[in-house]
Amino acid sequence: xxxxxxxxxxxxxxxxxxxxxxxxxxxxxxxxxxxxxxxxxxxxxxxxxxxxxxxxxxxxxxxxxxxxxxxxxxxxxxxxxxxxxxxxxxxxxxxxxxxxxxxxxxxxxxxxxxxxxxxxxxxxxxxxxxxxxxxxxxxxxxxxxxxxxxxxxxxxxxxxxxxxxxxxxxxxxxxxxxxxxxxxxxxxxxxxxxxxxxxxxxxxxxxxxxxxxxxxxxxxxxxxxxxxxxxxxxxxxxxxxxxxxxxxxxxxxxxxxxxxxxxxxxxxxxxxxxxxxxxxxxxxxxxxxxxxxxxxxxxxxxxxxxxxxxxxxxxxxxxxxxxxxxxxxxxxxxxxxxxxxxxxxxxxxxxxxxxxxxxxxxxxxxxxxxxx
Amino acid sequence: xxxxxxxxxxxxxxxxxxxxxxxxxxxxxxxxxxxxxxxxxxxxxxxxxxxxxxxxxxxxxxxxxxxxxxxxxxxxxxxxxxxxxxxxxxxxxxxxxxxxxxxxxxxxxxxxxxxxxxxxxxxxxxxxxxxxxxxxxxxxxxxxxxxxxxxxxxxxxxxxxxxxxxxxxxxxxxxxxxxxxxxxxxxxxxxxxxxxxxxxxxxxxxxxxxxxxxxxxxxxxxxxxxxxxxxxxxxxxxxxxxxxxxxxxxxxxxxxxxxxxxxxxxxxxxxxxxxxxxxxxxxxxxxxxxxxxxxxxxxxxxxxxxxxxxxxxxxxxxxxxxxxxxxxxxxxxxxxxxxxxxxxxxx
Numbered sequence: 052x053x054x055x056x057x058x059x060x061x062x063x064x065x066x067x068x069x070x071x072x073x074x075x076x077x078x079x080x081x082x083x084x085x086x087x088x089x090x091x092x093x094x095x096x097x098x099x100x101x102x103x104x105x106x107x108x109x110x111x112x113x114x115x116x117x118x119x120x121x122x123x124x125x126x127x128x129x130x131x132x133x134x135x136x137x138x139x140x141x142x143x144x145x146x147x148x149x150x151x152x153x154x155x156x157x158x159x160x161x162x163x164x165x166x167x168x169x170x171x172x173x174x175x176x177x178x179x180x181x182x183x184x185x186x187x188x189x190x191x192x193x194x195x196x197x198x199x200x201x202x203x204x205x206x207x208x209x210x211x212x213x214x215x216x217x218x219x220x221x222x223x224x225x226x227x228x229x230x231x232x233x234x235x236x237x238x239x240x241x242x243x244x245x246x247x248x249x250x251x252x253x254x255x256x257x258x259x260x261x262x263x264x265x266x267x268x269x270x271x272x273x274x275x276x277x278x279x280x281x282x283x284x285x286x287x288x289x290x291x292x293x294x295x296x297x298x299x300x301x302x303x304x305x306x307x308x309x310x311x312x313x314x315x316x317x318x319x320x321x322x323x324x325x326x327x328x329x330x331x332x333x334x335x336x337x338x339x340x341x342x343x344x345x346x347x348x349x350x351x352x353x354x355x356x357x358x359x360x361x362x363x364x365x366x367x368x369x370x371x372x373x374x375x376x377x378x379x380x381x382x383x384x385x386x387x388x389x390x391x392x393x394x395x396x397x398x399x400x401x402x403x404x405x406x407x408x409x410x411x412x413x414x415x416x417x418x419x420x421x422x423x
Numbered sequence: 424x425x426x427x428x429x430x431x432x433x434x435x436x437x438x439x440x441x442x443x444x445x446x447x448x449x450x451x452x453x454x455x456x457x458x459x460x461x462x463x464x465x466x467x468x469x470x471x472x473x474x475x476x477x478x479x480x481x482x483x484x485x486x487x488x489x490x491x492x493x494x495x496x497x498x499x500x501x502x503x504x505x506x507x508x509x510x511x512x513x514x515x516x517x518x519x520x521x522x523x524x525x526x527x528x529x530x531x532x533x534x535x536x537x538x539x540x541x542x543x544x545x546x547x548x549x550x551x552x553x554x555x556x557x558x559x560x561x562x563x564x565x566x567x568x569x570x571x572x573x574x575x576x577x578x579x580x581x582x583x584x585x586x587x588x589x590x591x592x593x594x595x596x597x598x599x600x601x602x603x604x605x606x607x608x609x610x611x612x613x614x615x616x617x618x619x620x621x622x623x624x625x626x627x628x629x630x631x632x633x634x635x636x637x638x639x640x641x642x643x644x645x646x647x648x649x650x651x652x653x654x655x656x657x658x659x660x661x662x663x664x665x666x667x668x669x670x671x672x673x674x675x676x677x678x679x680x681x682x683x684x685x686x687x688x689x690x691x692x693x694x695x696x697x698x699x700x701x702x703x704x705x706x707x708x709x710x711x712x713x714x715x716x717x718x719x720x721x722x723x724x725x726x727x728x729x730x731x732x733x734x735x736x737x738x739x740x741x742x743x744x745x746x747x748x749x750x751x752x753x754x755x756x757x758x759x760x761x762x763x764x765x766x767x768x769x770x
Contacts, residue, residue: 071473071489079517083510086524089531102469109474116428116437117475117486119468181437182430182484249435369521398435403482 063114064391068383072110074373080106081372093135097128107379108178114394121184122177130173137162141206149214156210163206164198165191171242186247186404197241200227201234232266233259239328243336249401257335265327269320276316283309319353326352333386340397342389347382355381425492428475429453432482442485444499449478451485467502532671540667544659549596552662556617563621568607572624581637582627582645586620589650589713594618595657600649602627610731612648614655616662622648629730640726646717647710647724654709660702707761711768725765732758 084099104120111118137159144155168189175185204227211224236259246253287306326347333345359374390397429440429451440453449465451458460480468477476487476496487496510516563569572579579602586600596618603621605611610625626648630641637645655661711721 072471073473076472079511079514082517082520082524083507086520086527087507089524089527105469106471106474109468109471109477112475114437115488116430117477119477119484179484181435182432182482183435395437401435403433 064389064393066114066388066390066394068386068388069112070107070110070376070380070383071112072106072376072379074376077106077376078369078372081375093131094128097124097131100124100127111379111383113180113388116181119179120177121179122173126173130170152210153214156206159206160199160202163202164195167198168194175246180248181398183249183401183403186249187242187245188247188252189241189245193241197234197237200230201238204228204231232263235266235328236260236262239332243332246336247404248338248341250404251338251401254337254339255335256337257331262328262331265324265331268327269324273316273320276312280309280313322353322356323349329382338397339400340390340392341394342391344387344389345385346387347385352381424452425487425496426490427451427478427485427487430484430486432484440485442487442496444496449480449500451480462500465500467497467500469505469508470497470502536667536671540663540670543670544663544666547662547666552596552616552618552659554617555662555665556615556619559615560617560619560621566607569603569605569621571604572602573604574602574624574627578627578637581642582622585642585646585649588717589646589653591653591657594653595659598653598656612652614652614661616656616659616665618656620649620652620656630727640723643714643717643719643723644727646719647714647721648727650710650713651706651724653713654706655702657709658702658705660706664702703761704764707765711765721765721768725762728758728762728765732762 080102084095084102087095088099101120101122101124104122108118108120140155141159144152168187168191171187171189175187178185204224208224239262240255240257240259243253244255246255283305287304290305326349330345330347333343336343355377359370359377362370363374388394424441424443427440427442429438430436431438438453438455440451443450443452444462447462448459449462451460464480466479468479470476470493473489475489476493478485478487478500487493504512510520560569582602583600586598590598598618598620600620600622602624604624608623610629611621611623612626613621615621622645627637627645630637630644630648632638632641707721707724710724714721714723
């Protein structure tokens with residue numbers, strides 16, 4: 052009889068997540084999925100997505116039980132068709148006429164927040180653990196409050212350019228991006244606050260501002276870097292003065308290094324913010340009797356993603372499935388579930404909730420981060 | 424007897440059970456309870472190499488942890504792999520999928536996209552052409568690439584008089600001809616999607632004889648050039664090329680967009696070049712017809728192409744899509760081939 056080390060029978064209070072899949076196995080699933088998706092002009096992608104999620108979920112285990120995805124591929128396909136139609140309409144609407152364009156943008160503004168919420172509901176209510184589905188209990192009103200500004204940033208610039216070309220108002224829309232940290236924080240808070248496991252509501256202890264903190268820190272690091280870059284440029288100018296042309300190159304080395312540093316900063320801040328926000332959000336999420344701790348670390352994660360990107364480029368994309376497995380393993384390995392009164396005891400409180408709704412494709416197509 | 428974890432689907436309790444398949448039934452046994460399900464009611468989820476097997480029994484679920492009993496259970500349940508599962512189970516088949524995928528993508532970009540673009544372009548209303556053409560002309564003027572012609576009014580009238588001779592009996596769209604001065608375009612002619620043909624001053628001068636007159640040969644040369652552009656308009660090349668390139672861009676972004684912008688951009692460029700080559704030849708054929716109809720030979724177009732080839736005008740400021748799909752420039756990679764083809768078509 053095979054029993055995992057963190058089996059369910061001892062009253063262990065702390066559990067880690069484990070992953071039993073491999074890059075090699077997933078590569079074969081991925082390539083067949085990709086071929087069938089291309090051969091069917093994208094229709095198979097809904098089934099491919101289901102198989103991908105099932106592969107990752109079923110190979111992920113916690114306290115003797117695995118996760119599972121039970122979404123209906125046909126529902127995903129419907130969502131994707133809707134998403135493609137909306138995006139195509141948005142893309143070409145202003146080419147047809149101003150009226151069509153304005154109507155499309157209005158529809159997107161009104162529809163997208165609703166669809167974001169539907170996507171969360173679909174994904175979570177089809178994720179199953181120990182025979183019970185997760186769920187999402189976020190309200191429609193709150194979905195609009197949280198999503199309407201980010202959606203506006205996404206759809207309005209195109210509309211404004213078409214409506215009043217050359218107007219300075221177009222630039223003002225981009226100023227809204229300055230509020231992005233708060234928007235991102237609000238979205239994360241919304242996503243976590245209303246999580247459900249069975250009929251158990253999650254407790255979420257953070258507010259939007261605290262969730263946006265990684266952005267503030269990234270911004271401060273950036274400011275520090277700017278000072279260093281400024282000094283480096285100053286040094287370059289100082290050294291270059293009175294030099295002949297060939298020696299001037301050496302003098303400009305600090306400036307070149309400074310530019311490289313700025314590039315690296317921009318590249319590295321994405322993963323940094325992702326890691327920090329994930330840690331904050333998940334560690335602040337708990338269910339009755341069950342605490343979650345997410346302790347991903349910035350540098351190892353950066354190293355992992357750098358290798359992933361480099362190898363993916365070098366192999367013309369063939370490394371992608373391996374990269375996906377590596378990333379998933381890393382994330383899973385850094386989550387701990389604590390249940391002081393025993394895990395089995397804690398989960399006994401959960402019951403099957405009443406049935407839930409559907410609608411996943413749009414958020415997936417738009418690249419909204421719904422993964423955990 | 425195989426050990427498994429049983430979940431009844433109503434609460435999250437994990438019950439260790441033993442599984443047994445007898446008499447076409449799955450028996451689930453635990454100290455507390457015993458259940459049995461007809462095998463027809465047992466849904467086995469796709470097994471992965473190391474993941475627990477998942478058996479769905481109505482509301483309830485059974486998870487069989489990875490272990491030695493697994494194969495026996497699969498056999499007892501009468502599990503047969505689906506075609507996709509067999510495919511992804513073996514390396515040679517998976518690698519064959521990779522080869523097939525590349526072949527499919529290649530075929531799609533070489534044949535599929537042009538066919539689809541032709542299909543879509545054929546269904547686009549003429550108003551799209553007019554909008555595109557006006558936008559292109561406005562763009563050229565805004566960038567200062569076109570200025571009023573510096574040729575004499577008589578000379579412009581001479582050139583404009585050539586247009587009716589190059590037109591078919593019933594043109595697809597109303598065609599107009601503009602003679603414009605342009606440093607950026609050099610000796611050149613463009614066909615915009617709305618039926619506007621632009622011939623540059625330098626192109627006209629190229630056709631003039633030693634005494635600076637537009638003689639019969641010069642007229643025939645310009646007629647060939649205008650005929651080529653009318654061919655582009657009649658065959659709706661600009662709209663087709665633009666449909667094709669935006670289609671390619673959309674497809675590339677869908678397929679590769681999320682990992683490499685470089686890979687996404689490359690196919691678009693490749694197919695666009697392929698388009699323009701086929702289209703240039705089609706437009707040349709049209710010009711040959713125009714010349715023959717007017718009692719001239721394709722050599723006249725070949726001659727002025729050769730003169731263009733010797734000129735090397737600047738083309739750096741021309742937008743790429745315009746250069747590829749509408750202009751024929753001396754530096755066009757296929758010009759030599761086109762000249763040879765035109766001479767061969769001659770008497």
